[in-house]
Amino acid sequence: MLSERNRKVLCAVVQSYINKPDPVGSRFVTKKYAFNLSPATIRNIMADLEEMGFLSQPHTSAGRIPTDKGYRFYVDSLCREKPTVDAKFSNILKSKLESIKSDIYTLLKEATETLAAMSHYLVFAVPLKTDSTTLNRIQLFRYRNKQTVAVLLTNEGLVRSKMLDTNFGLSQKDLNRISDYLNSEFSGCTIDEIRSALIKQMSKEKALCDILISKAIAICKEALFFPSTDLIVSGFSELIGLPDFSGRIKEIAKAIEDKHTILKLLDRLSASTDGVKVVIGSENPMEELKKLSIVMATYKQGDRSLGSVGVIGPTRMDYSKTIPMVELTAKSISAVISR
Amino acid sequence: MLSERNRKVLCAVVQSYINKPDPVGSRFVTKKYAFNLSPATIRNIMADLEEMGFLSQPHTSAGRIPTDKGYRFYVDSLCREKPTVDAKFSNILKSKLESIKSDIYTLLKEATETLAAMSHYLVFAVPLKTDSTTLNRIQLFRYRNKQTVAVLLTNEGLVRSKMLDTNFGLSQKDLNRISDYLNSEFSGCTIDEIRSALIKQMSKEKALCDILISKAIAICKEALFFPSTDLIVSGFSELIGLPDFSGRIKEIAKAIEDKHTILKLLDRLSASTDGVKVVIGSENPMEELKKLSIVMATYKQGDRSLGSVGVIGPTRMDYSKTIPMVELTAKSISAVISR
DNA sequence: TTTTAGCACTCTAACCGTTAGAGTGCTAAA
DNA sequence: TTTAGCACTCTAACGGTTAGAGTGCTAAAA
Known part of the structure; x- marks a missing residue:
């Protein structure tokens, strides 16, 4: 689509503009980037590149600056070269x-x-x-009257804590049992999996006899809603x-x-x-x-x-x-x- | 130190400049703030205020702008008035x-x-x-091989967690015992108090027979060093x-x-x-x-x-x-x- | 056919002098 | 003590000019 020469001129303009944000003129390109071509030829090429949408002119008699399409071409052609890390x-x-x-x-x-x-x-x-974070452990603490702190630990090294409003009184012992239950049930699952599992469990909830588990689910559901x-x-x-x-x-x-x-x-x-x-x-x-x-x-x-x-x-x-x-x-x- | 009239002029200039950052002229003050004085009089007052360091002139023939001293006076005189909240x-x-x-x-x-x-x-x-934060609870979790997660809960509702490198293997049971010890010992103390207490205990450490406690102290010391x-x-x-x-x-x-x-x-x-x-x-x-x-x-x-x-x-x-x-x-x- | 040199043209940024306006300080009168 | 008036000063805005950079086009050279 673009001749080798045109490609080189385009890259020269892009590089020059990246280096210093001044419109790039034809003379400058010949001097700085040592093509064996005269400014006039470069001008022709640049006019072509402008027509194709790779370059643009801020005003009639200024140099060219790259368009987004020009940058895109430059970036894509970069990929062919070996990247050198500083x-x-x-x-x-x-x-x-x-x-x-x-x-x-x-x-x-x-x-x-x-x-x-x-x-x-x-x-x-x-x-x-959250869709790729897996639970390592969850632990609940009693905090004051009606508040519970949930601490979430993921296998990726993320620690999250959240304070929950639990308007039913729960002793620390209860919370430990709930924590144990949640851990045995959900350890290793992704947060998203747990969320959807909870929704399923919620519908079954009425069938459950253990009231603690239903409380556990309510708490857990809230605990998992941290800003993702x-x-x-x-x-x-x-x-x-x-x-x-x-x-x-x-x-x-x-x-x-x-x-x-x-x-x-x-x-x-x-x-x-x-x-x-x-x-x-x-x-x-x-x-x-x-x-x-x-x-x-x-x-x-x-x-x-x-x-x-x-x-x-x-x-x-x-x-x-x-x-x-x-x-x-x-x-x-x-x-x-x-x- | 400042006559009532001078005070009013100063405040007018400050207010006007706060409203719009243009140098304030004498004519503008008389018009906008309705003193029963001519611009010339205001000019005299403003010259006085400049001499006293409350105002300054960006250049010879511009209006005045407040100096930091001028703002200070304005703020101090504000205190006398009833503050009105939006x-x-x-x-x-x-x-x-x-x-x-x-x-x-x-x-x-x-x-x-x-x-x-x-x-x-x-x-x-x-x-x-940290000097006013009191500990509600601390809990340690085993996380993988040699890492421990410390969760700190303060009475003010702050939850902090930190991952610690524990190069001595500890089971979750050990960690629970350590947590219990720390809670019984330090619950209710400020973080600063705990820190200094730990330093004291460290010196006594050799005398202690319970090796777990010495480990607890080492862990706790690290856990408390979160960015204050x-x-x-x-x-x-x-x-x-x-x-x-x-x-x-x-x-x-x-x-x-x-x-x-x-x-x-x-x-x-x-x-x-x-x-x-x-x-x-x-x-x-x-x-x-x-x-x-x-x-x-x-x-x-x-x-x-x-x-x-x-x-x-x-x-x-x-x-x-x-x-x-x-x-x-x-x-x-x-x-x-x-x- | 492609490249180049030359030339006329255009646009911008900088420079300069001028001017209008705002504001001051000072002085003399109220 | 306050005010009116006046001369003075400074800035920002305006407009005209210029230098320079860069282009597009055309005709000649390769």
């Missing part, structure tokens, strides 16, 4: 994650902070999807400092603060195939994020994918550097939680 | 907090979000200071949208992202007297926050102050609206956790 980043990440032996939350936080500092973009991580996924975010200020958003900062800040939007998007994305995914500008289904690009990857335990890490930056993101970084981060997280 | 805010806050029966974290998050949305500034909350206080933050985007920081946004974003700075500051502040505290611009000891003002108040359980809520905004903050809002928020939180 050795410094690789080392730092390794040393940071190696020492962590606590829960997955701390692990992800450390990873996102490192990635944010080195990539200079905003970094997010989704801890765990939190979003860990680092490097907000990196994004804000970029010249790309000088005007629109407030909208972007709002979109990111409202983590809901991003979570919904990630949900859609992570459903698709494996490996690193890149969403560029207008490809983004959410209106608020159409000026941003996302690079994300999922991390796994064994071969079950649990959650995702990724980077949000301007469409003018340095994809060639960022993509391998995100990939490495996801792999490193996978390695730690699988050991 | 009825709408009062209602919304009440309805939001009333329905919450879960832990203190959720409570504070809801409160900060409401306050951020209504005040249009950034809102923070410090959940609990988290910071809950809402309304980042509100602050970013203000015209006051058009250039310096990145620095401010960084200062706030690095929650450590703010926590340190709040620690200093909350040590001082009761009631609402206001720190204006350059009064701020931290370099990064010298362009910002802080309004904060502590919330209490009974008469023990537990943590704080507050607002961070530009020095040009609407103090007369914000101060009573913060006060009400703190009081509402106190009411909920004390019931």
